[in-house]
Amino acid sequence: MKIAALYIDAQVADRPDTRRICRRLGVPTQTVASADDVYADVAAAEDPIGSGKQVLFLTRNKGAFLKECPGTRHYTCCGYRILHIGSYCTMDCSYCILQAYFHPPVLQYYINHEDMASELDRCLSEPGIQRIGTGEFTDSLIWEPWTDLSRTLALRFARQDRAVLELKTKTVNINGLLDIGHRRKTILAWSLNTERVIRSEERGTASLNARLRAAAQGAQAGYPIAFHFDPVVITDGCEEDYRQVVERLFAAVPPEQIVWISLGAFRFMPDLKPVIQRRFPDSRIVYGEFIVGLDGKARYFKPLRMQVLQSLAQAILSRAPQTCVYLCMEDDEVWRYALGFTPAERGGLARMLDEAAARIGGLGSGPRRR
Amino acid sequence: MASDGGLTENCTRLIPLADIDPGDDRFRITTRRSDDLHLSVQRLGLLAAPLVLDGADGFIVVSGFRRVEACRRLGWGSIPVRVLRAPTTMYACAIKAVGENSLERPLNLIETSRALHVLDQHAPEGSIPPEDAAALGLPTHAGLAAKLKPLCRMPEEVQAAVLENAVSFAMACEIGPLEEGAAVAFARLFRRLKTSLNKQREIVTLVSEIACREGRYSRDVLSEAGLLRVQDAEDLDHNQKTQRIRRLLRQRRFPALAAAEDRFHALRQRLKLGENLQLAPPRDFEGTRFTLTLNFERLEEVGRLRAQLDELVDHPDFKTLLTGKGRGFAGASVP
Numbered sequence: 001m002k003i004a005a006l007y008i009d010a011q012v013a014d015r016p017d018t019r020r021i022c023r024r025l026g027v028p029t030q031t032v033a034s035a036d037d038v039y040a041d042v043a044a045a046e047d048p049i050g051s052g053k054q055v056l057f058l059t060r061n062k063g064a065f066l067k068e069c070p071g072t073r074h075y076t077c078c079g080y081r082i083l084h085i086g087s088y089c090t091m092d093c094s095y096c097i098l099q100a101y102f103h104p105p106v107l108q109y110y111i112n113h114e115d116m117a118s119e120l121d122r123c124l125s126e127p128g129i130q131r132i133g134t135g136e137f138t139d140s141l142i143w144e145p146w147t148d149l150s151r152t153l154a155l156r157f158a159r160q161d162r163a164v165l166e167l168k169t170k171t172v173n174i175n176g177l178l179d180i181g182h183r184r185k186t187i188l189a190w191s192l193n194t195e196r197v198i199r200s201e202e203r204g205t206a207s208l209n210a211r212l213r214a215a216a217q218g219a220q221a222g223y224p225i226a227f228h229f230d231p232v233v234i235t236d237g238c239e240e241d242y243r244q245v246v247e248r249l250f251a252a253v254p255p256e257q258i259v260w261i262s263l264g265a266f267r268f269m270p271d272l273k274p275v276i277q278r279r280f281p282d283s284r285i286v287y288g289e290f291i292v293g294l295d296g297k298a299r300y301f302k303p304l305r306m307q308v309l310q311s312l313a314q315a316i317l318s319r320a321p322q323t324c325v326y327l328c329m330e331d332d333e334v335w336r337y338a339l340g341f342t343p344a345e346r347g348g349l350a351r352m353l354d355e356a357a358a359r360i361g362g363l364g365s366g367p368r369r370r
Numbered sequence: 371m372a373s374d375g376g377l378t379e380n381c382t383r384l385i386p387l388a389d390i391d392p393g394d395d396r397f398r399i400t401t402r403r404s405d406d407l408h409l410s411v412q413r414l415g416l417l418a419a420p421l422v423l424d425g426a427d428g429f430i431v432v433s434g435f436r437r438v439e440a441c442r443r444l445g446w447g448s449i450p451v452r453v454l455r456a457p458t459t460m461y462a463c464a465i466k467a468v469g470e471n472s473l474e475r476p477l478n479l480i481e482t483s484r485a486l487h488v489l490d491q492h493a494p495e496g497s498i499p500p501e502d503a504a505a506l507g508l509p510t511h512a513g514l515a516a517k518l519k520p521l522c523r524m525p526e527e528v529q530a531a532v533l534e535n536a537v538s539f540a541m542a543c544e545i546g547p548l549e550e551g552a553a554v555a556f557a558r559l560f561r562r563l564k565t566s567l568n569k570q571r572e573i574v575t576l577v578s579e580i581a582c583r584e585g586r587y588s589r590d591v592l593s594e595a596g597l598l599r600v601q602d603a604e605d606l607d608h609n610q611k612t613q614r615i616r617r618l619l620r621q622r623r624f625p626a627l628a629a630a631e632d633r634f635h636a637l638r639q640r641l642k643l644g645e646n647l648q649l650a651p652p653r654d655f656e657g658t659r660f661t662l663t664l665n666f667e668r669l670e671e672v673g674r675l676r677a678q679l680d681e682l683v684d685h686p687d688f689k690t691l692l693t694g695k696g697r698g699f700a701g702a703s704v705p
Contacts, residue, residue: 287583289624291654301627302656303698333658337696 001053001090001204003027003107007038009059012111017147018058021109024146025056035059035106043104049279052105053090061110065119069136074294075329076343078262079350082136083120083165085149086110089139091170092203094280095231098137100271109143117156124160129354129363135168135189144173151176157185164259164357166226170205172214178221184361187259188218189226192249194241197233201285208245212252219257224360230264230328232308234288234300239311246315255320259360260353263312263338264328265305267297295329302334309338324356381455382419384448390422390429390438397432397467397488401480401533408440416441419450421470423463429453432463433470460492465502472507479539480529482508483521490519517543525550531557541570548578551589559592562601565612576619583623591622630655630698637699640687646671647678655695 006029012018013031022029032038038057045051065084071077086109088098098105110116123130134140134153143149150167157165158181167177168189177188190211193201198208206214219225227249229242266285268276273286286298293299300308313325326349327335332342343349357363420434431438432454441449454463468485471477477485485508489498500510509515521532521539524546531537537545537560545556556577560570581588591597600606600614621628634651643649648663662679666672682688690699 284583284585287579289626291627291656293656299656301624301630301654301698303630303696304626306696331658333696 001050001092003056003090004054005030005056007032007041007055007057009035009057009111011060012058015111017111017113021056021058021146038106039104042106047279048104049099049275050092052088052102053092053107055107057106057108058111059108060112061115065110065116066123066132071329072295075331076327076335076349077329078326078353079131080136080166080353081123081130081132083116083132083134083153084110084137085116085134085140086143087137090142091139091205093170093205094201094203094276094283095233095266095268095272095285097269097272099275099279100269101137109147113149113152120156124157124163126162128162129358130163131166131353131357132163133166133168133189135166139169139171140167140189141169141171141173144171144176148176151180154180154182154186158183160185161363164224164361164363168226168228170202170211172206172210174214174218177223178217182221182223184222184224185363187224187226187357187361188215189228190215191228191230192245193229193231193233194238194245196235196241201233201280201283208248212248215249216252219253223257224259224357225253225257226259226261228262228264228328229312230262231266232263232312233266233285234304234308235284239308242308242312243315246312246319250319255323257360258320258323260324260326260356261316262326262328263309265300265309265330267293267299267329269297273298305330306334306337309334313338324352326352382450382452384450385422385429385453386448387438387442387446390431390449390451391425391427392442394425394430395435397430397463398435399433399467399471399477399481399484399488400435401478401484401529402436403439407436408443411437411440412444416450419452421454421466422451423454423458432467459494461489461494464488464492465506468506468508477507479518479532479542480522483518486515486519487522520546525554525557527554527561528557531561534561536561536564537570538567541567541574544571544574548588551587552577552581552592555589555592559601559615562608563612563615564608569612569616572616573619576616576623580619580622626698627654629700633699634691637687637691641682641685641691643682644678646675647682649691651691651695655698658695660692 003025004027006022006025006027008018008022008029008031010031010033035057038055042048042052042055061084063084067082067084069077069080069082086107087102088105088107089096090107123132141150153165154177157163164185164187166187166189168191170191174188177186192208192211195208198205215225215227229245232238232242266288268286276283276286289301289304290298291301299305309327309330316323316325325339327338330338332344335342343352346352416437418434418437420437421432422429423432429451434451438449454466468489471481472485485506486498486503489502493499503510503515509518521529521542524542528537528542528546532539532542537557541560545553548556556574559573577588577591581591596618597615600611600618603611606614638649641649646665648665650661650663652659664672664675666675694700
């Protein structure tokens, strides 16, 4: 969706970054004293969730820039740290949890980068390997047309040897990153799905071909590459569809350049279901065989998840046995069935990923921070 | 109340019954038909004259539909009526129509809906002044009124189900907005099953989700042979029919889960646990821990349970139960 209006928090109105974004966007601008003014405008729209994607609010992040991945104790979490650069997204995926996560959801971008830089400096000086990403509360690269943030971050991570930055996206906005000295400390990651799911559920995202072409470009530029099959959507014939995506993935990117591939079956908070039913009446994604998981989220009936995740993992590992494949938010039973081992048998998921990051990104070793 | 009593002051006249338009129901609030009112009119006479409006093509009943129908049934040629004097606003007529019902007796849900609807249609500024609604004893809460208004425009069978209490107000609000065929099919089903709101909700959700998943109409799902057979089964009572229909729908909506449950129950039955030993799986087979419950009162019972537990540990079906969960106790297949 295109940005139609820009709201500027009065506290950041005079910042150079703010002025630059205003110039680049070239849309009507309004300075507001409080976020409530923006929320009120968005909440008054007929479809606040869609409307929130068309206004950009430039403001300060008053909280922490670095947060822990919000995993739950019942399922194994990757132990990722989130760099909170902004929130929400201009693309419109039916299954996106951000639709139900913010009330109302508004596209926000944080301008106080000096606070972010000092928080990052502190974090990067801690011992041990760290994996940090910007793609949890937003898509990492939707901001590229108006900001240079990813480039700045990639250059910052290039100046150290203890952490990797993962930029996770469904866009192809990597041009600003191709010509910089990243020193393999930035991972370019794409969320992948079948053509069918992309067509029916991922409005406004780049096509599968385009994502894989961008991944190939990133790989040629020397970046470590990652892929996330998340959400895996279980439908008739989905296993074959996912196998075909795997074939195309390896046709685009050599296995030795892939740092990890995650697999996560579609799961959602109960609040999201009526949102999807209302906003995407043609979507059938919530009519799968879902049960209530131990974390209260709807999840596919376990044997179905196990079968599809195993099939997908096998497709990947038969092509690239050395690739670090992991499951997102699954328990040991699913791990053992799908991958043949549990994370604990390999020192834990965080350690598996740290080692993959160290191997592909050339990080220095050391005890983990956690 | 936005009273224009001066304008609407009426006079009683005797008019030919044929001059009253029998097809004009615009002010009808009552859901009752004449039934045996004609018998009381025959014996006691017409105690209160109906209220009519002198329209261009004859008289329009504003209040007293049942009385007019009773008189017709008795073959009367004329009827005493109170005639609203022109010019009378339609809103004033609506207020009279509602007030002569709502101030005399409690209105049922459909009548309340009709009352709100007729007032809403003619309200001077597009919505009923809350003071008028309050004075007429109608709900003043905007949210409740908004939910009530569409009831009287729902298909006749849905309204009939509401009047019979076979479908609650809450359920009517859920099925009302569905395509007409589905709303009627649900109403028809619930009139036959006479089941609770929760079970109705479960049935509506299951049918709607099966329909959405398969790109079909809910009414087509409800007309599937298996469901119709249960509905028509003469040897089953309401509760048994409801239970079987819920089961059938659940099997359609959650085929792998329902099959796993069936296989689990079959395996558990083979263990012959008896009434003092219960084995429960993790909810929806998602977690990893099973639960065994022992019931006992005396020491000898504990001894027997211990022996039973020893047998259980060696039972091959017990091992299958503990190890086969991830496969739905069989080769669970992707739908």
